């Protein structure tokens with residue numbers, strides 16, 4: 451089959467050009483009206499009261515942890531199937547990432563394993579709405595309430611997703627979003643923290659703005675913050691991008707549904723399952739699992755190469771769970787940096803002994819298709835279905 455043509459990313463147009471020009475000509479290129487407008491509009495879009503923009507999703511996580519009072523010696527439960535930022539943000543505030551396994555049917559953190567990982571040091575959970583699919587927030591909020599934990603949603607894949615009609619980012623104490631270039635709404639780089647909690651938001655604003663406080667002097671600093679501010683230029687782009695987000699989200703959802711309906715009967719793959727409480731789903735990635743045992747010795751890598759030959763852009767995603775990264779697996783006596791080896795932690799943590807079977811399995815089985823593909827026409831989805839079906843039916847020839 452000839453190479454299929456899928457939409458390129460990012461999508462932009464006259465709105466971005468017009469907004470950028472307005473900022474250029476205004477002479478005000480940093481924190482101003484466009485940033486404020488975007489914070490308000492995006493918070494509304496995700497069903498929260500307040501938004502604090504920042505430089506990226508990683509910074510949003512770090513600021514949120516600080517604003518929730520998480521610090522030295524605290525343990526934060528996170529999934530191992532996510533981008534490094536979910537873990538590095540925890541380490542950056544001198545807290546300890548503790549890994550809870552994921553559910554293979556959703557790629558999201560498994561709430562029953564979360565409960566098993568709670569100790570007297572646990573202060574927070576960071577659920578990641580992986581690929582845009584909301585986590586079971588009912589179960590996680592119940593656990594958080596029982597053990598008095600904070601919930602910081604890593605919503606860096608879930609712009610527009612809703613759990614029981616409410617936007618991600620509005621389902622815990624606060625939620626963090628990324629607007630980096632690969633993301634479904636982008637300004638190249640960028641991030642935001644959303645919350646309904648006024649005090650938390652004011653603290654987050656202070657951390658993101660050099661420790662300044664509302665109504666106080668420009669050179670008065672109250673917290674150990676930093677400069678994590680978003681520029682007016684980024685906000686100008688995001689305001690334009692936001693006008694397309696709803697339509698694009700619905701389009702991806704419709705195409706993903708069509709793929710699901712037509713791929714679900716192929717025995718060699720297993721699709722992600724959608725909880726009926728997920729009332730809208732953003733697709734940062736379309737994911738399924740390659741079930742090796744059904745392919746008579748064909749490897750996932752061979753399968754991916756066959757998809758490529760059919761013009762289908764699919765890839766394997768994370769090679770290993772986060773804890774298998776050299777950062778955590780330093781040979782010898784373990785990582786030699788604070789907070790992991792900090793004598794004040796009072797405990798020892800050895801990441802070489804961490805093993806989350808489902809995260810290990812999905813790293814070997816996952817097949818990812820990036821979100822711009824889902825903006826293509828229905829006939830392109832049909833070509834994907836035909837291509838995957840053809841590879842399945844001709845698997846003997848792949849040997």
Ligand SMILES: Cc1ncc(COP(=O)(O)O)c(C=O)c1O
Pocket residue numbers: 506507508509532533535536578604606607627628629630640641
């Ligand atoms: C799940 C997740 N969390 C956090 C981040 C960090 O976002 P940023 O790249 O904007 O710092 C990413 C980025 O890819 C991500 O995928």
